[in-house]
Amino acid sequence: MSDERPIRVAAIGCGQFMRQQHLQTIARSRRLRLQALVDLDAARLAEVAARYEPVRQTTRWGEVVADSEVDVVVVGVRPEYHPQIARAALEAGKPVYVEKPLAPTPEECRAIGELARRRGLSVAVGFNRRFAPATVRLREAFRAAGAPASIYYRISDDERIRPPDQSWKNEDRLLIEAVHIFDLLAYLLGSEPVRLYARESRPNEALACLDYADGSRAALLSSPHGSLAQPKEHLEAALGRGAIEMDDFVEFRSYGMPEMPSTECYAGRAYDGCDNGHVEAFARRGLAALGELRGRYARAAEDAGVLNNHADPAAWARFRELLGEPPLPQINYASDKGWAAALEHFCRAAADGKVPENATAIDGLRATACAVAARHSIETGQVVELDPSSWR
Numbered sequence: 001m002s003d004e005r006p007i008r009v010a011a012i013g014c015g016q017f018m019r020q021q022h023l024q025t026i027a028r029s030r031r032l033r034l035q036a037l038v039d040l041d042a043a044r045l046a047e048v049a050a051r052y053e054p055v056r057q058t059t060r061w062g063e064v065v066a067d068s069e070v071d072v073v074v075v076g077v078r079p080e081y082h083p084q085i086a087r088a089a090l091e092a093g094k095p096v097y098v099e100k101p102l103a104p105t106p107e108e109c110r111a112i113g114e115l116a117r118r119r120g121l122s123v124a125v126g127f128n129r130r131f132a133p134a135t136v137r138l139r140e141a142f143r144a145a146g147a148p149a150s151i152y153y154r155i156s157d158d159e160r161i162r163p164p165d166q167s168w169k170n171e172d173r174l175l176i177e178a179v180h181i182f183d184l185l186a187y188l189l190g191s192e193p194v195r196l197y198a199r200e201s202r203p204n205e206a207l208a209c210l211d212y213a214d215g216s217r218a219a220l221l222s223s224p225h226g227s228l229a230q231p232k233e234h235l236e237a238a239l240g241r242g243a244i245e246m247d248d249f250v251e252f253r254s255y256g257m258p259e260m261p262s263t264e265c266y267a268g269r270a271y272d273g274c275d276n277g278h279v280e281a282f283a284r285r286g287l288a289a290l291g292e293l294r295g296r297y298a299r300a301a302e303d304a305g306v307l308n309n310h311a312d313p314a315a316w317a318r319f320r321e322l323l324g325e326p327p328l329p330q331i332n333y334a335s336d337k338g339w340a341a342a343l344e345h346f347c348r349a350a351a352d353g354k355v356p357e358n359a360t361a362i363d364g365l366r367a368t369a370c371a372v373a374a375r376h377s378i379e380t381g382q383v384v385e386l387d388p389s390s391w392r
Contacts, residue, residue: 007351008035008055010064010094012085013076014048015039016166017099020333022074023052024272025340032347035071036064065089072347075099076126078168079175083108086123090115095350097343099126101179101371102364106390109368113361124346124358127183127367131338131345131358133266134249135184138235141260142188145239148215149189153181154234156226157332159204160310161301170224173204174371178222182370183363185210185218192388193366198374199381208374213388228298231290232332249335251286269336274329282335290335297323297331365391 009032011022026032037054038061039045049057058064065073065088073089073096075082083103089096090112102125103109116123129135142149155177159170169176186193195211205223212218226232231248242256250268254260265286270276281289301307304319320327328334342358349356369391373384 006033007031007347008033008069008071009347010036010038010067010070010073011054011076012038012061012064012073014041014044015076016330018076019048020271020330021339022076022343023048025343027052027272028340029344032344035069036067038064061085062088065094066092070094071351072097074343079104083112086112087115090119090121090123093119093121095122095124095346097124097126097346097358098364100183100364101125101175101368102361103368104175106365106369106372109361109365110391113365116361122346122350122356123361123364124342124350124356125183125361125364125367126339126342127180127187127359127363128338128342129180129184129249130187131341132249132336133338134246134252134264134336135188135338137252137260137264138244138246139188141239141244141254141257142190142237144257144259145241147189147191147240148212148217149237149239150216151185151188151218151235151237152221153185153218154221154223155181155232156221156223156230157232158226158228158301158307159224160307161228161331162310163316164311170204172371172375173222173224174198174206174208174374175368178206178208178220178374179367179371181220181222182210182367183359185220186212186363186366187359189214189216189218191216193370193386194388195383195385196370196373196377197383198377200378206374206378208370208377210370228301228331229291229295231287231294247287248290249337250282250290266336268334269329269340271329271333273326275324275326276329278329278334293328293334294331297328300328362391 034054037057073094075085075098191212191214193210198208208220210218233248235246245253252264267283268279300322305315306319346356346358377384
């Protein structure tokens with residue numbers, strides 16, 4: 001396929017994430033085209049289609065994955081539907097980009113990977129953090145220092161900020177959120193996890209300790225009880241020489257590593273219809289600018305009453321008013337965590353017959369296996385031995 005020919009993308013799902021991430025990426029791309037848009041909610045589908053103008057729209061995803069006019073399928077629906085849609089796309093001869101987790105169980109992940117191999121097709125899992133500018137620098141630092149490394153990673157949020165229609169995202173943070181970090185840690189270290197122990201302080205709040213084959217160790221805190229005013233993600237690592245820190249993919253800092261910048265800041269991601277002043281503010285002032293933005297967002301949520309009753313429509317209406325006009329972006333989307341680069345790269349590589357550099361079905365299997373092992377460890381109080389050969 002030449003660079004002049006559009007890549008025709010089918011987007012399955014019109015929820016918040018798809019509207020604010022993948023559909024905007026497709027609309028801004030010089031090469032990607034929204035060939036088909038799917039959602040089971042006909043009213044929501046009509047509203048989103050009016051904005052992004054797909055060639056066709058339908059509530060029947062099966063018709064779309066079989067459509068000869070579709071080159072790549074992008075799946076962004078609830079995780080329990082990922083395996084069925086991914087397999088159907090592969091059976092129809094389509095490369096498929098599936099949001100995380102690839103599937104709720106290792107067995108389902110493995111089946112998707114095996115089908116993709118048999119069909120000679122690419123599967124990518126939406127572990128977009130691999131494509132974040134901050135991750136590029138992190139990986140350079142880990143490679144420069146060598147193994148072993150000791151890592152602490154926190155991914156925390158305030159679960160009260162999710163409206164009722166997104167409450168499913170709070171059901172299992174290990175599978176819905178922590179899989180991102182299970183993947184990122186393996187990617188940064190270039191090593192496989194071999195042992196895992198996890199405990200919960202409160203429901204859905206887990207601390208997991210992982211051992212890696214190269215002698216590295218990581219502690220991962222995943223919590224729904226954080227503050228909106230705090231950066232959602234934080235990494236710090238003691239390396240073979242020196243140390244590094246990273247906050248929410250906005251700022252990287254190094255200590256005792258002269259070949260690394262002492263501080264590096266990264267621009268934010270812009271959104272349609274939003275106040276995008278954060279984009280350049282992040283690039284100039286990094287963590288300080290992020291703190292200011294998150295503080296404004298947290299005060300609006302508190303003043304609107306969302307944090308006291310997130311099921312109250314009036315509180316959400318007031319919250320939207322307090323976010324201004326144009327509004328601040330959804331706070332966890334303000335940083336550039338690689339969403340656009342990951343999707344664009346996959347579509348171009350898959351359409352041009354190249355091997356994408358995205359996370360593969362194997363990576364998706366590893367991350368889901370870690371999430372399932374962490375849940376098992378919590379339930380039994382035992383260390384779980386991991387077998388990397390089971391996902392290789």
